[in-house]
Amino acid sequence: MRRWIPYTLLVVSFLILTYVTLDRYISDEGPMVISQTSQTSGNNSKNVKIGGPFTLVDHTGKKVTEVNYTGAYKLIFFGYTFCPDVCPTAMQTVSDVLETMGSKGEKLQPLFISIDPDRDTPEILASFLENFHPKIIGLTGSQEQIRNVSKSYRAYFAKVQEQNEESDDTYLMDHSSSIYLMGPDGEFIKIFSHGAPAQKLANELQSIL
């Protein structure tokens, strides 16, 4: 009978070890690709390249590339104007950050890149942005251009197919909600997650800029 004790102990400790390992593995290495890893280390840009050249149209209808914004620290958000919750919240946060930072924020260039180019024409972007900080630039483009830019930023977006709706103009989009901070030469610096308060962003940006 005694002989079973060490064996049982071994099995139990093995089970505990497996559980602990799995638990760690699952919570740390989940499907989260960029937002989590890059939040923990700002140098992640060396491993996963984020960002790159793009050709888009701004909210005044002018064709632009990444070169237009060289020299500025860019705060980039991917969203769409038909979004009633997350996107206006993010733009309000960015507006508050610019407001809070005052002259220090002059080095910042916020870019709102539409992931819904079918609906977001330059005019619609302009009308969406007119109520936020005037420095925010809206960018849109062809489906292909938007696919390319979001791919280079590893930003995810997908149209949600409504089960009961015929294809009208009220569809929803799933999209990455993070704000990317890119350096003056387009180098990736870090990602801020959605919901970070404006004051916290402003403080962090003060120390980086």
Add this chain to the structure above:
Amino acid sequence: MKSKLVKAMAFAIAIMFFAFPSWAISYTSGNIVVSDPFARATAGPARVGGAFLKIHNNGNQTEHLVAIVSSISDQASIHQSLEVNGIMKMRPIDSLEIPPGETVVLKPGSYHVMFMGLKGRLKKGTSFPIRVVFKSGARVNINVPVLGPGAKSADPKR
């Protein structure tokens, strides 16, 4: 004697001002109290809009928010914003539970009233009526003020 009364009234009014700021509006119907509603102004051509509010259940039964009735849009529903691995998703929900004695807050990043097919632009400074409908049959008619497009709470100062 008269001046005492005036003083007492002035004091009462002052208390009311401090205790109930002008933006703290609430509507009661039976056991349900709906408060602090606000909608976000929409961009010119956008045909969707969002509104937020608080619902408190004073009763001892769970209430279920099941519908929003409004004439400002073709459809109104309750949506939930969910962040899943850095991806923001927004989905309609059929019913929102308000447990007895609790307050459920519809706020940015969580639940919101979603208006689809808006008949006109929601302009800052205006307001519109909606009816908040519960499974129990309770219904609360409220007036929703339109705040800025990035408003995060019913308090205009924030």
